[in-house]
Amino acid sequence: MTKTRSAVAIYARISQDRTGEELGVKRQLQDCRAEAERRGWTVAQEYVDDDISAYSGKKRPEYERMLRDIAEGRRDGVIVWHMDRLHRRPIELERFAEICGHAELRDVVTPSGDVDLVNGDGLLMARLLAAVAANESNAKSRRISRKSLEIAQSGRPTMGGPRPFGFLDDRVTHHPAEAPVIRQLTRRALAGETLISLVTWLQDKGVTTTQGKEWRTNTVRTVLTNPRMWGMRVHQGQVIGKAVWEPIITEDEGERLRRKLLDPARRTNRSARRYPLSGMLECGKCGNRMHSHPRGQYRRYGCLKGPDSRGCGGIFIYAERLEEFIAEAVLYRLDSPELHRTLTEDTTAPEEARALEEAIEADAAKLNELAEMWADGEITRAQMKTMQSRVEARLETNRRAFSRLTHPADAAEYIGQGQELRAKWHTLNLSQQVAIIKAVLHKVTILPATTPGRHGLDPNRVVPEWRL
Ligand SMILES: [Zn+2]
Numbered sequence: 001m002t003k004t005r006s007a008v009a010i011y012a013r014i015s016q017d018r019t020g021e022e023l024g025v026k027r028q029l030q031d032c033r034a035e036a037e038r039r040g041w042t043v044a045q046e047y048v049d050d051d052i053s054a055y056s057g058k059k060r061p062e063y064e065r066m067l068r069d070i071a072e073g074r075r076d077g078v079i080v081w082h083m084d085r086l087h088r089r090p091i092e093l094e095r096f097a098e099i100c101g102h103a104e105l106r107d108v109v110t111p112s113g114d115v116d117l118v119n120g121d122g123l124l125m126a127r128l129l130a131a132v133a134a135n136e137s138n139a140k141s142r143r144i145s146r147k148s149l150e151i152a153q154s155g156r157p158t159m160g161g162p163r164p165f166g167f168l169d170d171r172v173t174h175h176p177a178e179a180p181v182i183r184q185l186t187r188r189a190l191a192g193e194t195l196i197s198l199v200t201w202l203q204d205k206g207v208t209t210t211q212g213k214e215w216r217t218n219t220v221r222t223v224l225t226n227p228r229m230w231g232m233r234v235h236q237g238q239v240i241g242k243a244v245w246e247p248i249i250t251e252d253e254g255e256r257l258r259r260k261l262l263d264p265a266r267r268t269n270r271s272a273r274r275y276p277l278s279g280m281l282e283c284g285k286c287g288n289r290m291h292s293h294p295r296g297q298y299r300r301y302g303c304l305k306g307p308d309s310r311g312c313g314g315i316f317i318y319a320e321r322l323e324e325f326i327a328e329a330v331l332y333r334l335d336s337p338e339l340h341r342t343l344t345e346d347t348t349a350p351e352e353a354r355a356l357e358e359a360i361e362a363d364a365a366k367l368n369e370l371a372e373m374w375a376d377g378e379i380t381r382a383q384m385k386t387m388q389s390r391v392e393a394r395l396e397t398n399r400r401a402f403s404r405l406t407h408p409a410d411a412a413e414y415i416g417q418g419q420e421l422r423a424k425w426h427t428l429n430l431s432q433q434v435a436i437i438k439a440v441l442h443k444v445t446i447l448p449a450t451t452p453g454r455h456g457l458d459p460n461r462v463v464p465e466w467r468l
Pocket residue numbers: 283284285286287288303304311312313314315
């Protein structure tokens with residue numbers, strides 16, 4: 001990763017992003033120059049396109065000039081602030097990758113991660129990274145939205161989203177009916193009543209959420225642990241000071257509610273579902289399965305050492321970005337030409353299916369053999385039964401696996417639906433998401449980190465093995 005490069009291109013582009021805020025070219029250039037310096041690379045040329053959306057398909061003169069320089073072998077690396085600055089449309093990426101491939105330019109880097117466009121998988125990864133990066137840059141611009149931060153710091157409420165329970169439409173005045181309900185819920189919860197019992201109580205009283213829906217345990221938990229209820233202003237999930245409204249319950253009650261309702265020990269049965277990739281990740285060092293291994297408040301997957309897991313303990317990866325990335329990969333895969341080809345061309349059975357087929361045939365032959373041995377008096381009936389049941393169990397497992405492989409019925413209903421699924425992905429519950437992921441993805445190998453300590457996801461560490 002730290003190879004010396006002496007004629008690197010920096011590319012920057014100004015564009016309106018979806019939140020209507022623009023990320024200044026200056027800032028992009030600063031970040032890219034810093035990245036070059038960090039790597040010890042020499043920048044030969046900076047290319048800047050201004051005010052032209054990569055989406056519109058209009059010509060980008062500087063981008064074209066950079067491509068010519070790459071094609072003529074005058075550049076040995078590209079630094080770009082985000083992949084979405086380079087391309088928005090797949091066809092542009094294909095062309096870019098082809099030109100880089102011919103010129104043997106492998107190093108396309110962003111301050112947040114590397115992409116190897118010449119390597120076959122790298123291209124897919126670049127597309128996914130671009131998709132993820134687009135989301136990220138959205139989130140980032142929202143995060144740095146000065147205005148909402150200013151409002152938050154003044155303690156005033158934001159008006160977006162549904163009205164918070166307990167408050168009137170101005171989000172400051174207590175709701176005459178709902179505020180007492182919150183105080184009731186607080187007393188009951190602190191007295192040890194379970195969330196299920198609180199939900200039942202609310203339903204019996206006919207109290208609904210501000211959107212007219214029935215309460216669930218998680219919505220009750222969310223309301224009761226929201227610092228808004230004890231007069232705190234929350235911004236981007238963080239308490240940033242006192243709010244302008246009066247508290248409904250005391251701060252002490254609020255803190256006790258948080259300890260009680262957010263105590264991880266209460267939620268052990270949920271932890272399995274909080275790690276949707278559990279059992280699908282394989283350690284790239286020792287081949288063991290990776291499991292949930294949180295550090296502090298951060299969810300991680302890890303290869304675990306010790307007598308129970310027998311892993312090497314050598315690989316960890318943060319969960320959130322990885323899960324986003326894999327979901328994106330799966331949704332992309334569902335719409336990919338490769339997948340359609342796989343399904344329509346019906347090429348020779350994949351290796352795994354062939355191996356299973358052989359195992360099934362071998363076991364079927366073994367059953368015959370056992371019957372013959374018993375008939376010939378070589379084994380007793382009891383011995384035959386024992387061996388038979390062992391072979392039959394294995395046979396059954398293999399048959400089921402074989403039919404899963406050859407009749408991917410689960411996946412069939414999702415194929416070609418990547419776009420639609422993407423639009424509603426976050427409304428699906430975790431088990432629905434897992435079902436879709438498992439229909440397409442066999443497993444994912446996680447390789448060791450090459451850039452320790454850096455935040456974000458390095459897509460080169462993620463090696464998917466597709467079921468189809
Ligand atoms: Zn391991």
